[in-house]
C-alpha cells in the first residue's frame with residue numbers, strides 16, 4: 001500500500017520532462033500556434049520610416065537598396081551646365097568617382113543661337129557625353145535626363161525658344177543613351193528655379209525636415225534673372241496677395257523630409273546682372289552713363305539689342321550711378337499695390353525667420369571674388385552688403401586704363417561695367433530687397449556635404465524633388 005502511494009506521488013510530482021511534454025501536448029499546441037502566428041506577422045510587417053516622412057515600406061519597396069542616377073542640364077542665360085547626381089533611397093547623395101556630383105559647364109548658352117536651333121542643341125553634345133560616361137552602362141536607359149532652361153530662353157520667348165527646346169528634344173532622342181521625354185525639356189518658370197535653389201542649399205546644409213525658422217533664405221543672381229526664396233509661416237502664407245492669371249504665385253507648398261514648407265519665391269526677369277546692365281543703360285540712353293568707367297566708349301549687346309555704353313565726360317561716379325540704378329530697379333514705384341514691396345511692384349513676402357540667414361549665390365559670389373574682397377578659392381564667405389558698396393566706390397574711382405592692373409582677376413570684357421555691376425549689386429540688396437547694409441550674409445559657390453563640395457545651384461533641388469515625389 002505504502003509503496004503504491006509512493007509511486008502515485010512520484011507520478012504526480014516527479015515526472016520526467018518528456019513525460020510532461022507528452023501529457024500537456026494539447027495545451028502546448030493550443031498556445032504555440034497563435035504565438036508563432038504573431039511572431040510571423042511582426043516579422044513581415046512594413047517598417048515605419050523613422051525620418052517622419054510618413055510610412056514608407058522599405059522592405060517591400062522595389063527600390064530597396066537602389067541607387068538612382070539623375071542627369072540635369074542647367075541651360076542658363078550665360079552658359080550651359082550639366083550635373084549628374086546619384087541618390088540612394090534615403091535621398092542621400094552617393095559618390096560618383098571621388099565627388100558627390102559630376103559638374104561640367106560651357107559657354108555660351110542656348111539663347112546665343114536664336115536662329116539656329118540645331119546648333120543650340122548640338123552645343124550640349126560634349127556635356128552630354130561627359131555625363132553619360134559616369135553613368136554605369138546598364139543603368140543608362142533608365143536614367144532620366146532633364147533640361148531646364150532659365151532666363152535666356154524666357155527672354156527669347158515664343159517661337160525661337162520653342163524651336164530650340166524641340167531641337168534639344170530631338171537631339172536627346174537621337175544622340176543620348178539616357179531616358180528622355182519631351183516633357184522633361186522645358187523652360188523652368190522663375191518660381192520653380194528659385195524654389196529648387198532653396199531646396200539645394202537647405203538640403204546641403206542639412207536643414208530639410210527642420211522647422212521653417214531653422215532654414216536659410218536664398219538669393220540667386222543669374223545673368224538674366226534674379227530669384228529670392230525663403231520659408232515663411234503658414235499665417236504669412238495666407239496673407240500672400242492674390243495674383244491675376246498668368247502671373248507666378250508668390251507661395252509654393254513643399255513637402256520635404258516629412259516637413260511642410262511654405263516658400264515665398266519670386267523671380268525678377270530682366271534683373272539678372274547682365275540684363276540689368278541693359279536696364280541701367282536704357283535710363284541714360286545716348287547721354288553717357290555715370291556707371292561706365294572713365295575712358296570707355298562703346299556699346300553693350302544684350303538679347304539681340306545694342307545699347308550705347310560710354311562714360312560721361314566727367315567720368316564714372318558711384319553716387320550718380322546709384323541714382324540711375326535706383327531708377328532702373330523701379331524702387332518706390334507706384335505699381336506697388338501690396339502691403340510691402342521689394343521693387344517693380346513685387347510683394348516682399350513679409351520677411352521673418354526664414355530670411356534672417358541669407359545665402360547669396362552666382363554673380364554676387366563671382367564679382368566679390370574677382371574684385372578680391374573674398375578669397376576666390378573658398379566655397380563660402382561671410383560678407384555684408386556694405387562690402388559691395390566699398391568695392392563699387394573703388395571701381396567707380398578707377399579709370400579704364402588703370403582697371404586691368406587694379407582688378408587683375410576681372411575678365412577684360414567686364415572691366416568697363418565693373419562700377420555698374422557692383423553698384424547694382426549693392427542697390428539690389430539694400431534698396432531692392434531691403435537688407436540692412438551691415439547685415440551679415442553668406443556668399444556661396446559650393447556647399448560642403450559629407451566632406452565633398454557640391455555646387456550651390458538649382459539642379460540638385462530639382463533632382464531631390466523628383467526623387468522625393470517618387471518615394
Ligand SMILES: O=c1[nH]cnc2c1ncn2[C@@H]1O[C@H](COP(=O)(O)OP(=O)(O)O)[C@@H](O)[C@H]1O
Pocket residue numbers: 074075076077078079081109150151152221222223224225226272362363364366445455456457
Ligand atoms: O552650378 C553652378 N555653380 C555655381 N555658379 C553657377 C552655377 N550655375 C550658374 N552659376 C553662376 O550663375 C551666373 C550665371 O547665371 P546664368 O547663366 O545661370 O543666368 P540665368 O540664371 O539668369 O539664366 C554666373 O555667375 C555663374 O557663375
Ligand SMILES: [Ca+2]
Pocket residue numbers: 076077150222223
Ligand atoms: Ca542660373
